[in-house]
Amino acid sequence: xxxxxxxxxxxxxxxxxxxxxxxxxxxxxxxxxxxxxxxxxxxxxxxxxxxxxxxxxxxxxxxxxxxxxxxxxxxxxxxxxxxxxxxxxxxxxxxxxxxxxxxxxxxxxxxxxxxxxxxxxxxxxxxxxxxxxxxxxxxxxxxxxxxxxxxxxxxxxxxxxxxxxxxxxxxxxxxxxxxxxxxxxxxxxxxxxxxxxxxxxxxxxxxxxxxxxxxxxxxxxxxxxxxxxxxxx
Amino acid sequence: xxxxxxxxxxxxxxxxxxxxxxxxxxxxxxxxxxxxxxxxxxxxxxxxxxxxxxxxxxxxxxxxxxxxxxxxxxxxxxxxxxxxxxxxxxxxxxxxxxxxxxxxxxxxxxxxxxxxxxxxxxxxxxxxxxxxxxxxxxxxxxxxxxxxxxxxxxxxxxxxxxxxxxxxxxxxxxxxxxxxxxxxxxxxxxxxxxxxxxxxxxxxxxxxxxxxxxxxxxxxxxxxxxxxxxxxx
DNA sequence: CGCTGCCTTGATCCCGATCAATTCCCGTGG
DNA sequence: CCACGGGAATTGATCGGGATCAAGGCAGCG
Numbered sequence: 001x002x003x004x005x006x007x008x009x010x011x012x013x014x015x016x017x018x019x020x021x022x023x024x025x026x027x028x029x030x031x032x033x034x035x036x037x038x039x040x041x042x043x044x045x046x047x048x049x050x051x052x053x054x055x056x057x058x059x060x061x062x063x064x065x066x067x068x069x070x071x072x073x074x075x076x077x078x079x080x081x082x083x084x085x086x087x088x089x090x091x092x093x094x095x096x097x098x099x100x101x102x103x104x105x106x107x108x109x110x111x112x113x114x115x116x117x118x119x120x121x122x123x124x125x126x127x128x129x130x131x132x133x134x135x136x137x138x139x140x141x142x143x144x145x146x147x148x149x150x151x152x153x154x155x156x157x158x159x160x161x162x163x164x165x166x167x168x169x170x171x172x173x174x175x176x177x178x179x180x181x182x183x184x185x186x187x188x189x190x191x192x193x194x195x196x197x198x199x200x201x202x203x204x205x206x207x208x209x210x211x212x213x214x215x216x217x218x219x220x221x222x223x224x225x226x227x228x229x230x231x232x233x
Numbered sequence: 234x235x236x237x238x239x240x241x242x243x244x245x246x247x248x249x250x251x252x253x254x255x256x257x258x259x260x261x262x263x264x265x266x267x268x269x270x271x272x273x274x275x276x277x278x279x280x281x282x283x284x285x286x287x288x289x290x291x292x293x294x295x296x297x298x299x300x301x302x303x304x305x306x307x308x309x310x311x312x313x314x315x316x317x318x319x320x321x322x323x324x325x326x327x328x329x330x331x332x333x334x335x336x337x338x339x340x341x342x343x344x345x346x347x348x349x350x351x352x353x354x355x356x357x358x359x360x361x362x363x364x365x366x367x368x369x370x371x372x373x374x375x376x377x378x379x380x381x382x383x384x385x386x387x388x389x390x391x392x393x394x395x396x397x398x399x400x401x402x403x404x405x406x407x408x409x410x411x412x413x414x415x416x417x418x419x420x421x422x423x424x425x426x427x428x429x430x431x432x433x434x435x436x437x438x439x440x441x442x443x444x445x446x447x448x449x450x451x452x453x454x455x456x457x458x459x460x461x462x463x464x465x466x
Numbered sequence: 467c468g469c470t471g472c473c474t475t476g477a478t479c480c481c482g483a484t485c486a487a488t489t490c491c492c493g494t495g496g
Numbered sequence: 497c498c499a500c501g502g503g504a505a506t507t508g509a510t511c512g513g514g515a516t517c518a519a520g521g522c523a524g525c526g
Contacts, residue, residue: 073379073380073382073383074466075383075387075388075465075466076465076466077465077466079387079388079465080387081382081383081386081387083379083382095372096368096369096371096372096373097369097372097376101376101379102379124361124364124365125361125365126361128357128358128359128361128364131357131361131364131365131368132357132358132364134368135329135364135367135368135371136329136330138329138368138371138372138375139328139329139330139371140329141375142371142374142375142378143330143334145375145378145379145382146306146316146334146335146378147306148382149306149314149316149378149381149382149385150306150308150314152382152385152386152425153314153385153422153424153425154308154312154313154314154425155308155312156513156514157513157514183471183472183473184472184473184474185472189386191386192385192386192387193514193515194514194515194516195472195473196473196474196475196514196515196516197513197514197515199473199474199475200474200475200514202474203474203475215523215524216472216473216474216522216523232308232309232310232312233307233308233309233310389481389482390481390482416503416504416505417504417505417506418504426482426483427482427483427484428504428505429482429483429484429505429506429507430481430482430483432505432506432507433482433506433507435505435506436505436506436507448490448491448492449490449491449504449505449506
């Protein structure tokens, strides 16, 4: 339960109050919260800590401030499919229905901003721009899921890894370098592969000079065009 | 272009006007159209006919009246991933953004009801219940996509086919029988398998007495519980 | 400096893909 | 009503990409 999390792990980092204009307002989640005067709370989660579980009531909507989050589903025998990685700025845990449909965990030490879902929905019932924004965010997640179904159903291992690298490059590259927050197993569970296959694909791309590795999780893309050629359309 | 479709194939079946209460009002799409007085048009598509293409402007929102529709993405070399099958009552082609992200085709002779997206959005800007409903419909599609990612990324061939049969049973069984509108290739492209693998899995389930076949597309589930046991969680 | 978990690399296996015939319907026309 | 044609489905044989099993290597952190 989130209540426990607040009480046991995150109590020290709680910051209650209206989001002020001093905070980065680079996206609409903040803009909404700011504009309509919603109460936003900031929480911290440690590496590997669960944020919410599958089928739990969706009490809050989250936005990553720093760190990284994975959302996934499990089969009863432990097979895992990660649906998405959530990086700084991303909103996750937004549900139209009553409960979360995936489990969310912090991959590394992570700070998130949360807004109560009920109050957000109340605002959406008054302000059509907020309602439109909630729909657009869910629609954006659907777009990602549709692209990912194509990857999982039809792409080869090498194509999947190329797609992954280009996605991460777009989302978290700083000065041409990526610092991946997740391990090989997470990447495999996102791409529908084993960690060994991910590792082999990365090694091969490295040997071809398409990427540089300075530490397993520090990756530099040296030739994006060749990577795009490997990735099927 | 849809305009062409209207002019060439569907002109005879066009029915312009406010949806009346005499039509089945079992779902909210009709309820919305009825309530707010939107103009709904009914169109027909022949077997294999395209309804809209990937990246085309999303001018209309569709609801299946009769028949069946597949929505899919293609890779440049022709590999195809079907994201969903749309059966009578289902809404498809609803986009929050400007364009369609998958191609839609009629699988068999199909009748659909269409509503202009711009006018629907205009209504959503006034009536919060309509706005809420649009969000909920997109959210429902996201739920399906999340479940399907788990299937495509982590389930075995037999598990995928079991999941498929249970889904179709739920959605189109009449008196314990299913009349599948789609061929084995479509099923394969939905499940991330080849048509041969789908066929083999069905044959095996048949030989185990779990399903009855009267014609390749007429399937009777004889033991849903065993099918649920085969389907991982 | 030495664990300990993460990653890489190698060897082998196996499930589902691919290639290849039939067979089975189902629709069509005689 | 039946014969026929042709796409759809089944079934068989073989292949191969990625999984699995199994060591090492390395690096980040105490």
